[in-house]
Amino acid sequence: MFGKLGLDSFTRNPIEFGAGISMVMAALAAISFLFYFKRWKWLGKEWLTSLDPKKIGVMYVVVTAIMLFKGLIDAVMMRAQQAVSVGDSYGYLASDHFQQIFSAHGATMIFFVGMGVVFGMMNLIIPLQIGARDVAFPFLNSLGFWLFAVGALLLNISLIIGEFSGAGWLGYPPLTSMEYNPGVGVDYWIWTLQVAGVGSLISGINFLVTILKMRCPGMTLMKMPIFVWSCLCCLILIIFAFPILTATLAMLSLDRFLGMHFFSASFGGNPMMFVNLIWAWGHPEVYILIFPAFGIFSEIVATFSRKYLFGYVSMVWALAAITALSFIVWLHHFFTMGSGASVNAFFGIMTMLIAVPTGVKMFNWIFTMVRGKVYLATPMLWFLGFASNFTIGGMTGVLMSVPAVDFQVHNSLFLIAHFHSVIIGGVLFGFFAGFTYWFPKFFGFKLNEKLGRYAFWYWMIGFLAAFMPLYVLGLMGATRRLDHYDHASGWQPLYVLAAVGVLLIMIGVAFQVLQIIISIRDRKKNLDTTGDPWDGRTLEWSTTSPPPFYNFAITPEVNERDPFWIKKQSGREQAKKEYKDIHMPKNTPMGLFIAGCALIFSFSMIWQIFWLAGVGALGALVLLIIHLSDDDTDYYVTVSEIEQIENRI
Amino acid sequence: MDNDISKQERWQPSLKSYIVGFILSIVLTLAAYFLVVEHMLTGLALVASIAFLAVLQIVVQLLFFLHLGKDENAYWDLHVFFFMLSVVLVLVFGSIWIMYHLNYSMKI
Amino acid sequence: MTEHAEIQREVHSKTVLGFWVYVMTDCVLFATLFATYAVLHGNTFGGPSAKELFSASFALGETLILLTSSFTCGLAMLAAYRAKKEQMLAWFGITFLLGCAFLGMELHEFSDFVKEGNSWQRSGFLSSFFTLVGTHGVHITCGLIWMAVMMIQVGIRGIKPVNFKRLACLSLFWHFLDVVWILIFTIVYLMGVVNG
Numbered sequence: 001m002f003g004k005l006g007l008d009s010f011t012r013n014p015i016e017f018g019a020g021i022s023m024v025m026a027a028l029a030a031i032s033f034l035f036y037f038k039r040w041k042w043l044g045k046e047w048l049t050s051l052d053p054k055k056i057g058v059m060y061v062v063v064t065a066i067m068l069f070k071g072l073i074d075a076v077m078m079r080a081q082q083a084v085s086v087g088d089s090y091g092y093l094a095s096d097h098f099q100q101i102f103s104a105h106g107a108t109m110i111f112f113v114g115m116g117v118v119f120g121m122m123n124l125i126i127p128l129q130i131g132a133r134d135v136a137f138p139f140l141n142s143l144g145f146w147l148f149a150v151g152a153l154l155l156n157i158s159l160i161i162g163e164f165s166g167a168g169w170l171g172y173p174p175l176t177s178m179e180y181n182p183g184v185g186v187d188y189w190i191w192t193l194q195v196a197g198v199g200s201l202i203s204g205i206n207f208l209v210t211i212l213k214m215r216c217p218g219m220t221l222m223k224m225p226i227f228v229w230s231c232l233c234c235l236i237l238i239i240f241a242f243p244i245l246t247a248t249l250a251m252l253s254l255d256r257f258l259g260m261h262f263f264s265a266s267f268g269g270n271p272m273m274f275v276n277l278i279w280a281w282g283h284p285e286v287y288i289l290i291f292p293a294f295g296i297f298s299e300i301v302a303t304f305s306r307k308y309l310f311g312y313v314s315m316v317w318a319l320a321a322i323t324a325l326s327f328i329v330w331l332h333h334f335f336t337m338g339s340g341a342s343v344n345a346f347f348g349i350m351t352m353l354i355a356v357p358t359g360v361k362m363f364n365w366i367f368t369m370v371r372g373k374v375y376l377a378t379p380m381l382w383f384l385g386f387a388s389n390f391t392i393g394g395m396t397g398v399l400m401s402v403p404a405v406d407f408q409v410h411n412s413l414f415l416i417a418h419f420h421s422v423i424i425g426g427v428l429f430g431f432f433a434g435f436t437y438w439f440p441k442f443f444g445f446k447l448n449e450k451l452g453r454y455a456f457w458y459w460m461i462g463f464l465a466a467f468m469p470l471y472v473l474g475l476m477g478a479t480r481r482l483d484h485y486d487h488a489s490g491w492q493p494l495y496v497l498a499a500v501g502v503l504l505i506m507i508g509v510a511f512q513v514l515q516i517i518i519s520i521r522d523r524k525k526n527l528d529t530t531g532d533p534w535d536g537r538t539l540e541w542s543t544t545s546p547p548p549f550y551n552f553a554i555t556p557e558v559n560e561r562d563p564f565w566i567k568k569q570s571g572r573e574q575a576k577k578e579y580k581d582i583h584m585p586k587n588t589p590m591g592l593f594i595a596g597c598a599l600i601f602s603f604s605m606i607w608q609i610f611w612l613a614g615v616g617a618l619g620a621l622v623l624l625i626i627h628l629s630d631d632d633t634d635y636y637v638t639v640s641e642i643e644q645i646e647n648r649i
Numbered sequence: 650m651d652n653d654i655s656k657q658e659r660w661q662p663s664l665k666s667y668i669v670g671f672i673l674s675i676v677l678t679l680a681a682y683f684l685v686v687e688h689m690l691t692g693l694a695l696v697a698s699i700a701f702l703a704v705l706q707i708v709v710q711l712l713f714f715l716h717l718g719k720d721e722n723a724y725w726d727l728h729v730f731f732f733m734l735s736v737v738l739v740l741v742f743g744s745i746w747i748m749y750h751l752n753y754s755m756k757i
Numbered sequence: 758m759t760e761h762a763e764i765q766r767e768v769h770s771k772t773v774l775g776f777w778v779y780v781m782t783d784c785v786l787f788a789t790l791f792a793t794y795a796v797l798h799g800n801t802f803g804g805p806s807a808k809e810l811f812s813a814s815f816a817l818g819e820t821l822i823l824l825t826s827s828f829t830c831g832l833a834m835l836a837a838y839r840a841k842k843e844q845m846l847a848w849f850g851i852t853f854l855l856g857c858a859f860l861g862m863e864l865h866e867f868s869d870f871v872k873e874g875n876s877w878q879r880s881g882f883l884s885s886f887f888t889l890v891g892t893h894g895v896h897i898t899c900g901l902i903w904m905a906v907m908m909i910q911v912g913i914r915g916i917k918p919v920n921f922k923r924l925a926c927l928s929l930f931w932h933f934l935d936v937v938w939i940l941i942f943t944i945v946y947l948m949g950v951v952n953g
Contacts, residue, residue: 136771201782209775212725213767240736243782247789251888260877260884261802262793268800268881272751276744277789327739331747339750583764625906631919636761659766661838667831674824678942682817685947695951703943707936714831714932722774733781737788744792 003608004184009162013097019073020160049587051138052549054442056145057123061435063152064116067108068428070156072509074105076502079466083499087487098483099166100185104155106169107189111196112152114289114423117431119148119200121292122207122231124442125434128540128547129225131216131556136209138585139627140202146595147199151192154602158188162606165189168481170278171252173263173271178256184606187256190249191602197245199595204238207231216539218558222316225538225561226309229316230295233323234288240327241284248277257605275334283330287322289423293430294319294361297386300379300437301365303536305372308562311364318357318364325354335406344403351401358394362387377534378452382433385460386425393421396471414474417467424463432459432512440533444545445523451515458508466501469494537565544649550582550637553646579646582637590627594620660720670713677706769922776926780933783896787937790889791944798949800881807882807949810875816946819862820938826855827935834928842916845924849908852931856901863894890945893937900931 011017034040047055077093078101085091093101123145127135135141158164165185167176176186211232215224224232252274254260261267263274302309309315331339331347365387374380396418400406409415432455440446473494478485485491519526528545539556540547542564554577560566601616603609627633681702684690690698711717718727798807833848867887870876877887907927910920 137775140775205775205778205782208778209771213771213774236732239778239782240733240785243786244740244789247786247793251790251793254877254884254888258877260888261800261881262797262884262888264881266802267879268797268802269884270748270752270796270800270881272755273744273748273793273796276747276751277793280740280744280789327736328743337751338754339747340754343747343750580760583761621902628923629906629910631914631917662831662835664832664835667828667835670831671824671828675821678817678820678824678939681943681947682813685951686813696948699943699947699951703939706939710827710932710936710939714827714935715929720773721770722777725774726777729778729781733784736785740785740788741792741795745795748796 001609003604003610005161005607005609009184009607011160011163013094015077015093015097016159016163023156023159044589045587048592049589051134051142051585051587051591053123053127053135053138053141054547054549056141057120057125058442059145060116060120060123060148063149064113064120064431067112067116067152069509071105071108071113072502072506074101074108076506077101078105079495079499079502081483082485082495083492085484086492090484093483095483096166099168099481100164102481103166103168103171103189104158104164107164107192108155109423110169110285110289111193112148112155114427115196115200116148117427118234118288118292119144119203121296121431121434122203124438125540126207126210126228126231127214128441128543128551129228129538130211130214130219131539131552131558132210132214133551133555133582134214134584135206136214137206139588139591139633141206142588142591143594144199144203144206146591147195147202147598150595150599150602151196151199153599154188154195155192157603158185158192162188170282172278173252173255173269173274174265176252176256177264178259179264187253187606190253190256191606194246194249194253195598195602197242197249200238201242201246204235204242208235208239211235216552216556216558219563222313223558223561223563225295226298226312226315227292227295227538229319230291230298233319234291236323237284237288237291237326241281241288244277244281245285248274248281272337275337276331279330279333282333284326286419286423287326290426290430291319291322293386293426293434296430296434296437297365297383299538300383300433301368302562303437303534304377304380304383305369305374306535307368307372309364310367310370311360312561314360315364318360321357322354325350325357329354332401332406335403336410348401348403352398355394355398355401362391377436378447378449378456379433379437381453381456382429382436385456385463386429386433389421389425389429389460389463393418393423393425396421409474411480412474413470413478413480416480417470417474420467420470424467429459432456437534438540440528441531441540441543441545441547443523444528445519446526446528446533447519448515448522448526451511451518455508455511455515458504458511462501462504462506462508464501465504466498469497469501532564535568537562539564542567548645548649550584550642553579553582553642579639579642581639582642583634584637585634586632588627588633590623594623594627597623662716662719666713666716670709673709673713674706677702677709765918769918769925772922773925773929776929780929783933784937787889787892787940790885790892791940794885794889794945797881797885802880802882804880804883805875807886807945808952810870811946811949813946813950815862815866816942819859820942822855822859822862823935823938826852826859827932829855830928830931834924837916837921837924840916842911845916846908846912849904853901853904853908856897856904856931860894860897860901863890867891886945890941893934893941896930896934896937900927900934903927903930 011020034043047059050056078098081091081093081098123135123141127133155164162184165171165176165181165188167181167186167189171186171189174180211224211228221229251260251262255262255264255269261269263269263271265271298309298315329347329351331343332351335344335348365383376384396414400409400415400418436447436452473491476489476491478489478491531544531547532541533545534541539558542556543551556563597616597620599616601613601620604613604616681699684695684698684702717723717730720726829848829852833845833852836842836845836848870883875883877884904927907920907924911924914920916924
């Protein structure tokens with residue numbers, strides 16, 4: 001009746017139990033607040049059923065922040081274990097628990113922080129920057145978000161009921177086959193990624209059509225802000241890479257559930273094919289993660305240097321080149337699997353090539369600053385951190401693109417340091433930069449600068465302390481995912497330094513939290529009354545802070561790049577145009593409900609409660625058909641309503 | 650209300666395109682079938698021929714059934730299509746190349 | 758054209774482009790399954806190979822049925838463009854029946870294999886065969902469900918811009934499934950029978 005689910009499925013391990021309880025308490029606290037302040041209706045109407053990309057973007061950022069916190073706790077736990085688990089001491093974590101932690105850490109950070117940042121930023125910024133009022137498919141956008149949220153929830157449920165996979169964030173068969181991992185952990189991992197992956201694909205299609213079809217008049221592709229270009233290239237990667245993930249995870253599920261032999265060790269299966277396919281997705285994925293960050297930095301560097309971005313055209317070509325190349329380098333993730341010299345040489349050379357356009361971008365950012373009136377506000381500090389850390393990571397990537405070198409450092413801590421340098425230095429610093437830069441636009445007040453600077457410096461120093469030792473450790477022979485090692489290796493001091501680094505990072509996080517609290521407290525003193533707190537260049541700064549729900553009362557018309565900057569320089573007032581009815585989508589709870597059915601389905605599949613899985617699947621299908629048959633999903637904001645709103649602003 | 654679509658000035662497909670597409674597709678399907686079943690060619694020549702016939706039929710159906718490149722989104726339809734084609738070719742032939750070498754080196 | 762009609766036209770254009778993009782992603786999904794089939798098709802693990810199992814004539818039958826259904830779907834769309842509701846429903850009805858016949862043939866072939874002990878659990882080759890062809894079959898099933906829903910919807914509400922765009926997407930989907938089937942027929946069945 002309940003498949004594999006039973007009373008003994010609830011976690012017994014004290015650490016996981018404690019974590020699970022705190023999560024449940026936090027959720028209960030949030031729910032109690034809603035009851036106490038009688039805000040259920042507000043939550044439902046303003047947020048849960050909203051199709052406004054600005055609201056959806058904020059919700060993405062909230063989920064991302066929560067998952068980032070969880071992923072950082074995982075990191076703290078791992079560093080703590082590795083700092084003390086030497087010789088006779090085996091630390092405080094059992095091996096299988098340690099394995100679940102590093103697997104959850106990776107899955108959380110890539111899928112629920114990285115992808116959350118990508119889609120959060122897209123939702124918040126793209127419509128405003130292209131002069132649009134909405135996205136192409138508002139309902140699908142909402143559905144994509146709720147599937148993302150369900151994926152995150154499913155991962156967190158594994159803390160309380162059952163266990164998570166211990167096979168790494170990209171679980172290779174045959175380890176992840178039913179034979180070697182019959183528990184629910186791997187299934188949690190599969191379904192978390194599948195649900196989130198489908199959400200990403202849906203959202204990706206939405207934003208691609210939005211950029212192609214909804215730019216305001218006059219905004220040709222070569223007049224778009226570079227952030228939008230970065231997102232366009234990112235979206236191309238998303239739509240062509242994610243189906244590979246979906247198919248590959250599905251095949252692994254079929255192996256596990258229906259006894260198929262795609263990746264089994266015998267019966268004609270080929271486990272190496274899994275590695276091949278998963279990285280054919282996995283490599284484009286890492287460029288998916290970084291592209292929006294590149295775009296964010298392009299915007300920030302131009303604004304805070306009070307200059308046009310240097311080499312706009314070469315930036316676009318660089319993005320295009322990286323996009324194309326990122327589909328022909330994936331084998332560098334498994335040079336050591338044994339394809340031989342000719343294959344390794346081809347992919348090694350392609351990998352080296354991809355550093356060239358990336359370097360072009362870095363030089364362009366620096367040249368933008370040259371002879372500009374550079375103002376080092378917090379967003380620019382994050383850029384400077386990115387410039388150094390990402391470059392270090394990029395250079396070590398090129399080092400490893402030489403197969404002979406990779407044979408020495410593959411799956412060592414050198415690799416771990418490399419990808420953390422580029423992901424933290426790139427994606428996370430980009431997120432923090434974008435967050436501080438655009439916060440005033442969406443909340444109407446600026447963040448506390450001083451606390452922002454403290455946060456940055458603790459993150460920066462903490463990052464260097466946490467990851468520079470890992471480069472050294474990798475070269476000394478330390479492999480990844482070790483939960484114990486010998487004194488004789490001489491590694492412990494470096495592991496301890498890394499642990500100190502992660503603590504410094506947590507202090508940085510504390511400053512970020514403090515920054516938000518203090519800024520909210522002081523918001524009346526830091527109001528953004530003009531909508532343009534940084535003397536910006538692009539269209540989002542031409543709206544109020546926050547913008548009205550329809551973004552622009554009158555659709556802007558542009559003639560050149562950085563149109564808002566041009567408008568300010570020329571002092572021209574745009575000739576007053578007449579208001580027209582604005583076409584907007586109605587709120588709907590269907591995205592939430594369908595994702596809820598997806599939650600029921602995936603949870604039931606994990607625990608093999610097949611009748612309930614059928615209910616979930618049927619529910620999702622029926623609700624989808626109902627919503628897609630609904631002819632009454634939009635409305636028009638009339639001219640008089642627009643006048644009222646605009647006069648109030 | 651029912652006449653809204655037919656009154657709008659937008660491109661419409663023609664009956665001729667579907668009939669031509671259907672007949673061509675049948676011919677190409679039967680051609681490939683008989684090449685195989687009647688053993689009219691062998692080895693590489695046979696494989697290459699039926700592959701070519703398949704590609705031809707796909708092009709026929711893309712043009713005559715899917716009207717690729719004809720409607721108002723033609724520009725983006727084509728761009729996305731060719732990008733997809735590139736990714737698919739790299740994925741399929743890249744995987745075959747890689748796995749062939751892996752199987753050889755790792756003796757599977 | 759009035760403003761609102763202009764907006765409806767834009768919505769149609771965006772929807773059809775978005776659906777085409779989705780179809781392109783589905784092509785990559787199928788490509789992954791094709792790549793896997795290409796790699797695993799020789800892994801019979803002592804079991805039967807493609808040459809021993811597949812019947813080219815049976816597959817030809819399926820191919821011609823699906824091809825005809827793609828044609829009748831096109832005729833249905835022509836009727837929809839000309840706002841001829843009854844004609845459209847008739848042609849979609851025929852398409853639906855042909856689709857069911859195709860699915861029936863496929864299920865028959867699958868059940869024959871399973872009864873002989875050659876299920877998806879027999880070998881890597883058979884796993885990849887059942888999954889590739891089966892995924893196509895699942896798509897056909899979804900298309901049939903969608904077709905049924907649309908026939909009911911149009912039957913009740915008539916052809917309006919808001920459901921015309923759904924019909925346009927459905928026909929794109931159905932034609933796309935026939936294109937994928939050409940590849941399956943050629944690579945799985947024809948080449949299977951040739952090379953084994």
